[in-house]
Amino acid sequence: METKETLSLPVEGMTCASCVMRVEKTLKKIEGVENVNVNLATEKVTFTYNDKKVDLNRISDAVDEAGYKLILPSASHESIDTESSYENEHTKKYKELKRHFIFSLILTIPVLIINMISMTGWFMRWSPLSMDYINRILFLAVTLIIFIPGRMFFTSAWKLLKHFTADMNTLVAVGTGTAYIYSTIAVLFPDLLSLKKPWEHIYFDTSAVIITLILMGCLLEAGAKSKTTSAIKKLIGLQPQTARIIRNNKESELKIEDVVEGDLIIVRPGERIPVDGVITEGSTSIDESMISGESIPVDKFKDDRVTGGTINLNGSITFKATAVGKNTVIAQIIKYVETAQGSKAPIQKMADRIASVFVPIVISIAIITFLIWYFVMGVPFNSAMLNFIAVMVIACPCALGLATPTAIMVGTGLGASNGILIKNAASLESAFKINTVVLDKTGTITLGKPKVADLHVYNRFSKEEIIRLAATLESRSEHPLSKAILEYARLNNISILHISEFNSYPGLGVTGIVDNKNIIIGNRKMMEQNLVNSDNAGLHPELKVNSSVYIAIDKILAGIFHISDTIADSSIDAIKKLKAMNLGIYMLTGDNKDAAESIAKKVGIDNVITGVLPGEKAKVIKDLQSQGKIIAMVGDGINDSPALAQADLGIAIGTGTDIAIETADITLIKNNIMGISKAINLSGRTLNTIKQNLFWAFIYNIIGIPVAALGLLNPMFAAAAMALSSVSVVSNSLRLKHAKI
DSSP, X not given: OXXXXXXXXXXXXXXXXXXXXXXXXXHHTSTTEEEEEEETTTTEEEEEEETTTOOHHHHHHHHHHTTOEEOOOOTTTTSTTHHHHHHHHHHXXXXXXXHHHHHHHHHHHHHHHHHHHTTSHHHXXXXXXXXHHHHHXXXXXXXXXXXXXXXXXXXXXXXXXXXXXXXHHHHHHHHHHHHHHHHHHHHHOHHHHTOSSGGGGOOHHHHHHHHHHHHHHHHHHHHHHHHTTHHHHHHHTTSOSEEEEEETTEEEEEEGGGOOTTOEEEEOTTOBOOSEEEEEEOOEEEEOHHHHOOOSOEEEOTTOEEOTTOEEOSOOEEEEEEEOGGGSHHHHHHHHHHHHHHSOOTTHHHHXXXXXXXXXXXXXXXXXXXXXXXXXXXXXXXXXHHHHHHHHHHTOTHHHHHHHHHHHHHHHHHHHHTTEEEOOHHHHHHGGGOOEEEEEIIIIIEEEEEEEEEEEEOTTOOHHHHHHHHHHHXXXXXXXXXXXXXXXXXXXTOOOOOEEEEEEETTTEEEEEETTEEEEEEOXXXXXXXXXXXXXXXXXXXXXOSEEEEEEETTEEEEEEEEEEEEOTTHHHHHHHHHHTTOEEEEEOSSOHHHHXXXXXXXXXXXXXXXXXXXXHHHHHHHHHTTTOOEEEEEOSSTTHHHHHHSSEEEEEOOTTOOXXXXXXXXXXXXXXXXXHHHHHHHHHHHHHHHHHHHHHHHHHHHHHHHHHTTOSOHHHHHHHHHHHHHHHHHHHHGGGGOOO
């Protein structure tokens, strides 16, 4: 049987937007590989492959042939610590890059100083060495720079050359290599160039400074990029390494990977919850801020769910593990945040198209620049060569490749830390375009928990007696309305009695004998079938409620429980915020018109669509879209899945362990709609950052290349500008981390 698996794996050797396109094209050519996305900021490739058509080793070989290295997963790939192993690898590479930079800097400084002062008359009078010896010393120093820290550029360029392609490494290698080879010939074989004063044509300092500055830029860029993944790092750091469990009535401490579903786990005050589960004993308050973004602790009691990584504040609890390893909420959140960070926003397609032809165009411009200066303008060979090198170095498209993914990484990370899970970059971009929000009522605007709004008493029965008898009978029922009546009895401090007989009639109600009284509870049809008179004028007041539950005692109508859904505390403020953003607001529900309009009025919604069955909601969304509206549908993500899929943006309301991710584009972990405005604001902030990054990346090359071609830019200054351009783009993206949404 054919199976498809999606993986996100590190790729070594990528340095610019051209590398991204090269790796993508290579993988897309392989039969059985699809949905390829390469992210320069994370240095990872995400793809889906068919294990019957191609294996991972074949995929790895193809990437290697293209000049890069794919890091294959270990047996523990799917565990939560996989990202940590990748992070360790990145740390190792960062340290190696730092060593190369320091080595290059130590040699470059004296090379640069000697090259500058050797041009002065006093140095030649003072120096015991001739210029020929000095240049040979410079040759040795720069050779070390070229072949040790600079080797990475030349090795990569050579691999790409074998495939008749090029990237940033090609530009650096050709630029610095040209200056190095020309200077080497001038020093060792001056007769080949017919130079009268060969020491005036030495450019070792140009090669050394360019390599050092580009290494510095790579180092700064790597440090800045690591900060863009801080949200994931924090989530990974949430899970404890051990758990205290009870097996065979014995308490022991185990490694987290040895915990299995069904284990009983003890958590003391101040400790983190190790895995997901349900409390079996005790009560406490739990800090769930890193999962939901909610700073206020949540009270937890027996049968309540707890989420791995959250902090147990003040009570000892025992809970039963319901999800471990990759199935925990934290692992799922990390997975989806990584997927979102690895995906591409539509706005990036333009940059990708340009990057695919950028380097060949730059090389062509550099060659034309040299030919014009040397053959047309008649300048010396070395001057034409310096202009050639300046064009090659200034045009490295690093900033272009980092402009979008770094902003996406920070944006999705910021969303995760605020309880907003974004499925992909396209969803993050499209949220800002929304002009209409359609809200499902139950579980979205309301809590989805029926509550007794009022009790009307008839025929001289007491309120307390009605509540006691009704709650007693309903204690045997599993119907949601039964729970509302039981909660009503609890709030009124009324205890229940003994039941002598109980019968349930689905769709109608229940009957039974309590305290020697014949009790009938149900809807109006139930009353009619049991010949209970419910026709007098005062019986059915026009209250705008969801449901009316009748109770008859010995076949005499005793009362009516008017039950309605409970409006979430945050709904009113959330809808005010959405209105302030000039968004059209609709409420969509299957409830009757009176009940729905009552809820809508309380929360401030003017547009109400009632009596809609779950299967019809998608059609309603489609009809609104036909009117030119760009729709965000907000629902629970399960019953509303067709409507969520039909909408331009599907937003699911989740509750930690019940995250409806598959259908929705965005999931709000907190069980309220306050996150809708935050998600839209986050989209706007991220999109603005991307546009800023792309502007600076493009304007940098648009201005820099002509300036270099006109001979107005020294190659060393070009290298400094190129290095700092990437850092500026990443730094601009990092500003998002502190944005208020």
